[in-house]
Amino acid sequence: MVAETLLYRQVHPSFVDNNKISAQVFGQITSSVFKPTPKDEGLLSVYNSQHFQPEMAHLHYTTISKLDSRGVAAVSYEECIEQTLEVVADNNPFIGHASIDFRDKSTNQKEKIAKRLKRYAIERSPDESGLLFDIERD
């Protein structure tokens, strides 16, 4: 990976709030998008932009993995390193899979990092939703 490599994280539809009354048309993601779930055991699954375009990552997740996703939020390899997160291109369980390693982070550190990564994703998205690819918008 290089500094600019993007890491696409799938966003569950319930992790986007469309109902906020504001100028935001497409809602906004929660920082929980960037927090590993108990099942993740500290390793946040992402798609590597060296192997996937955002839309193809979404299609792979929903069609091959058959899981629900509203779209993808993106952070860069460099942004993860800034947050002292190790990123591993493990290519497991498929080529193009990578893991962001939160295993040495405390609960409070995870909370802070998730907020930072959310802001990076918002800045990168075209409408401040945090979604680089949105099945409803794109």
Add this chain to the structure above:
Amino acid sequence: LHIQPNDFVEMEKSLTTRKNRYANASVKAEKSVISFKSLSKPLNGVVKRLEDLAILKDGWYDGIQGKSLNRKSLHWLAGAFDSHYDKTLPIPSLYPTLDGKVQAEWSLPLHELSMTFDIENKTIAYNFLQLDTDETNEGSMSLNSVSDWQMVNSLLKKYKND
């Protein structure tokens, strides 16, 4: 799970189907029965969002993870927001958590704020991050009385002009 050439054909076919599915889901949501009390205008988005969260079933996240949110407790939160939340403060975005709570978030220019409502035990945990200094302010409190909500408003007022 390696990608085969046929997988891409399948993906292309499914794109239109999925877009239609989301469009239909939106229409369905619009037609759902509004059973929560209508809140004052600034909080219309809050009540609609809490209704959305009320329909989540156990396993909503991935079939295994994701606890459903107690409908009666969501009613309580909607009513409490209406009665006690300072309407001059920014309206938060609301999200479910995997353990059946409600997380409110405010993305402000200089701060990223979150409050997690344990709607069954009527408590909150808050975590405020100041982006330029990396300082955090965190804590927890009960939400059993009007004065508790006044404390919530007071915590958020510091960021009103952010």
